[in-house]
Amino acid sequence: MEERELHLVIVGHVDHGKSTLIGRLFYDTGCLSPSKIEEIKESSAAEGNEDGKIEFAHVMDCLKEERDQGITIDIAHTFFNTDRRRYVIIDAPGHREFLKNMISGTSQAEAALMLVDAERGVEEQTLRHCHVLGLLGIRQVAVLLNKMDLTGYSEETFKTVKAKIVEVLSGLGITPSFVIPLSAMEGDNVATRSENMKWYDGPTVLEALDSFESAKVLERGMRFPVQDVYDIDGQSVAVGRVEAGILRVGEEVFILPDNTKAHIKEIKKYLEEDIKEAPAGDAIGITLDGQPLTRGQIVVDRVDSKITDTVKANIFWMVDKDYTRGVPLTFKCATQDVKCTIDKIFQRFDPASIEVVERDASVIKPSEVAEVEIKLDKKVVVDSFDKIQETGRFVLEHDGFTVAGGIIL
Amino acid sequence: MDQLTMLENKSIFIIREAYAKYKDIALLWSVGKDSTTLLWLCQKAFFGKIPFPVIHIDTGYKFPQMYEFRDHYAKEYGLNLIVGRNKEAIDGGMGPGKGSKLDCCNELKTNALKQTIAKYGFKALLLGIRRDEHGIRAKERVFSPRDENFRWNYEDQPAELWDQYKSESEGEDHVRVHPILHMTELDIWKYVKRENLPISELYFSKEGKRFRSIGCEPCCGPVPSTASNVDEIIDEIANATTSERAGRAQDKEDAYTMQKLRSLGYM
Numbered sequence: 289m290e291e292r293e294l295h296l297v298i299v300g301h302v303d304h305g306k307s308t309l310i311g312r313l314f315y316d317t318g319c320l321s322p323s324k325i326e327e328i329k330e331s332s333a334a335e336g337n338e339d340g341k342i343e344f345a346h347v348m349d350c351l352k353e354e355r356d357q358g359i360t361i362d363i364a365h366t367f368f369n370t371d372r373r374r375y376v377i378i379d380a381p382g383h384r385e386f387l388k389n390m391i392s393g394t395s396q397a398e399a400a401l402m403l404v405d406a407e408r409g410v411e412e413q414t415l416r417h418c419h420v421l422g423l424l425g426i427r428q429v430a431v432l433l434n435k436m437d438l439t440g441y442s443e444e445t446f447k448t449v450k451a452k453i454v455e456v457l458s459g460l461g462i463t464p465s466f467v468i469p470l471s472a473m474e475g476d477n478v479a480t481r482s483e484n485m486k487w488y489d490g491p492t493v494l495e496a497l498d499s500f501e502s503a504k505v506l507e508r509g510m511r512f513p514v515q516d517v518y519d520i521d522g523q524s525v526a527v528g529r530v531e532a533g534i535l536r537v538g539e540e541v542f543i544l545p546d547n548t549k550a551h552i553k554e555i556k557k558y559l560e561e562d563i564k565e566a567p568a569g570d571a572i573g574i575t576l577d578g579q580p581l582t583r584g585q586i587v588v589d590r591v592d593s594k595i596t597d598t599v600k601a602n603i604f605w606m607v608d609k610d611y612t613r614g615v616p617l618t619f620k621c622a623t624q625d626v627k628c629t630i631d632k633i634f635q636r637f638d639p640a641s642i643e644v645v646e647r648d649a650s651v652i653k654p655s656e657v658a659e660v661e662i663k664l665d666k667k668v669v670v671d672s673f674d675k676i677q678e679t680g681r682f683v684l685e686h687d688g689f690t691v692a693g694g695i696i697l
Numbered sequence: 698m699d700q701l702t703m704l705e706n707k708s709i710f711i712i713r714e715a716y717a718k719y720k721d722i723a724l725l726w727s728v729g730k731d732s733t734t735l736l737w738l739c740q741k742a743f744f745g746k747i748p749f750p751v752i753h754i755d756t757g758y759k760f761p762q763m764y765e766f767r768d769h770y771a772k773e774y775g776l777n778l779i780v781g782r783n784k785e786a787i788d789g790g791m792g793p794g795k796g797s798k799l800d801c802c803n804e805l806k807t808n809a810l811k812q813t814i815a816k817y818g819f820k821a822l823l824l825g826i827r828r829d830e831h832g833i834r835a836k837e838r839v840f841s842p843r844d845e846n847f848r849w850n851y852e853d854q855p856a857e858l859w860d861q862y863k864s865e866s867e868g869e870d871h872v873r874v875h876p877i878l879h880m881t882e883l884d885i886w887k888y889v890k891r892e893n894l895p896i897s898e899l900y901f902s903k904e905g906k907r908f909r910s911i912g913c914e915p916c917c918g919p920v921p922s923t924a925s926n927v928d929e930i931i932d933e934i935a936n937a938t939t940s941e942r943a944g945r946a947q948d949k950e951d952a953y954t955m956q957k958l959r960s961l962g963y964m
């Protein structure tokens with residue numbers, strides 16, 4: 289089994305079968321103890337399910353004991369295993385008022401399962417979730433057309449709904465890796481290939497999951513945002529995390545936004561000697577020849593970032609209050625932290641409808657997505673999100689709280 | 698990059714982020730495995746010299762081994778150790794025998810912590826809580842603001858994405874920072890093994906029993922276990938049935954945990 293676990297988010301309109309699928313995944317991968325299965329059977333029987341048939345939607349509830357506490361868990365983290373690896377399921381609530389939580393949860397995912405009820409097709413939250421996946425840059429998406437049992441396992445229905453959702457997703461820049469017909473309730477195509485849908489020759493849900501990859505380090509485009517500078521035994525050490533690419537000792541680098549040149553002298557980690565390189569994700573310290581660094585500077589291997597005080601972006605507004613054009617905010621990207629205002633709102637729309645609500649607007653309403661231009665008090669170093677996600681995404685803050693997330697166009 | 702290094706990097710990033718934003722910060726060290734792991738991660742983050750105080754909230758009822766352990770490693774790591782006690786309540790005879798357990802926790806832990814924060818003016822605290830401890834923990838953010846009554850408003854938490862954590866805001870007494878939120882109990886033990894960390898002997902089996910978490914002596918019950926070293930503990934946890942491990946390893950442990958949860962003001 290692989291050591292690395294994969295973070296997975298399961299999204300979909302309410303009642304399209306999320307809880308049922310999660311229960312089914314736990315059950316089919318043997319991750320429920322016999323006593324837990326008994327408990328779930330009992331509670332299913334109490335609700336009138338005939339002869340020991342399991343209500344899979346109860347599994348999550350039983351695991352969380354949320355009924356006892358009267359609290360609904362928003363970003364729950366639960367685990368199950370396949371032969372390949374461990375999966376951490378991030379549960380992301382679908383309702384509009386939970387958008388903030390849904391986004392917080394989904395932003396931690398490396399892959400997504402998008403459930404769509406095959407009978408009812410794409411609904412409001414399906415669309416909103418598609419938007420969030422697109423904006424967050426989650427590219428490994430499997431669409432699961434659920435409740436195929438209710439359609440008599442009809443290939444026709446599958447084709448129609450599949451065409452629709454693929455169209456919606458591609459409009460948002462997502463090509464689903466798989467579109468799988470299944471019945472979470474009956475177990476068709478979840479862990480085992482369905483006898484009822486011989487016309488389908490793609491992977492099961494588990495096979496699809498096991499084909500997903502965890503995030504990879506790219507060779508080019510090193511980005512090291514300076515987090516802080518410490519004095520260690522009289523030496524100035526800049527600490528931070530390599531956000532993209534690989535940082536190497538001896539390499540010529542550029543300090544942005546000022547664009548000065550320097551060389552990496554040492555990579556430092558406590559009690560480790562002679563480190564030659566540090567890949568994306570590594571939290572390190574570095575020493576350089578040249579000027580001391582400060583928080584917010586970005587060390588790069590080639591100057592191909594944007595160095596600018598205006599940023600064009602798509603943002604999603606996550607709080608309950610309207611934003612009015614011109615109100616001051618703080619722009620936070622990597623370790624950069626700069627005052628700003630949104631100067632232009634080219635268009636805003638409700639992500640659950642796709643239709644533009646208003647062009648050239650002066651406000652953004654709660655839960656809306658908007659294409660905007662942000663004016664910053666000073667120059668920042670950014671990339672387009674399509675090129676380097678880590679320096680192509682940002683949040684906007686008001687009174688210390690994140691009010692919006694955005695990706696740079 | 699292997700899984701443990703990834704987890705470590707993430708924690709170190711959070712610790713450095715907290716210190717970059719808050720100079721009035723301290724680490725809450727209970728002497729248990731989680732906060733001792735966090736202490737080590739802080740050592741690493743600051744190259745062996747933690748630039749802020751380490752607080753131990755002392756109820757007076759901790760295991761004797763815990764005091765020994767605390768004093769030994771405070772010295773070895775050169776920590777700026779603050780021992781916080783609610784002296785008035787202790788002098789007044791507050792203890793597990795008097796009133797409910799919850800009252801005792803409130804006085805000797807929560808109020809002791811409140812007094813310590815007020816006395817030193819801390820604006821941020823590093824805590825070693827983990828997401829898999831209990832369902833409700835799943836809701837926690839990495840940076841979690843508290844008001845002056847230590848209330849945690851779990852129904853309306855700040856959005857948190859892409860490792861951008863909230864900044865100081867109005868009405869906030871202090872912020873709780875959780876650098877090992879993403880680690881599981883098993884991760885902690887694997888990390889303890891890899892880093893060869895010192896861990897209180899109370900965690901290891903004696904006469905068929907060991908402690909899975911440690912705190913005040915009168916309120917901690919050992920669990921049946923033959924695991925007498927770190928390897929055996931890793932085996933024990935890894936081989937527990939998966940449903941026990943399914944996101945909620947410790948909540949079944951004992952009723953005391955529930956009380957701990959209710960007094961979320963403390964943890």
Ligand SMILES: Nc1nc2c(ncn2[C@@H]2O[C@H](COP(=O)(O)OP(=O)(O)O)[C@@H](O)[C@H]2O)c(=O)[nH]1
Nearest residue numbers: 302303304305306307308345435471472473474
């Ligand atoms: N017939 C059928 N019903 C299903 C299937 N999956 C879920 N359901 C039912 O659809 C309803 C909503 O499912 P649930 O899992 O609670 O949806 P959630 O709101 O997305 O978590 C429940 O009554 C389920 O029993 C399926 O594959 N087939």
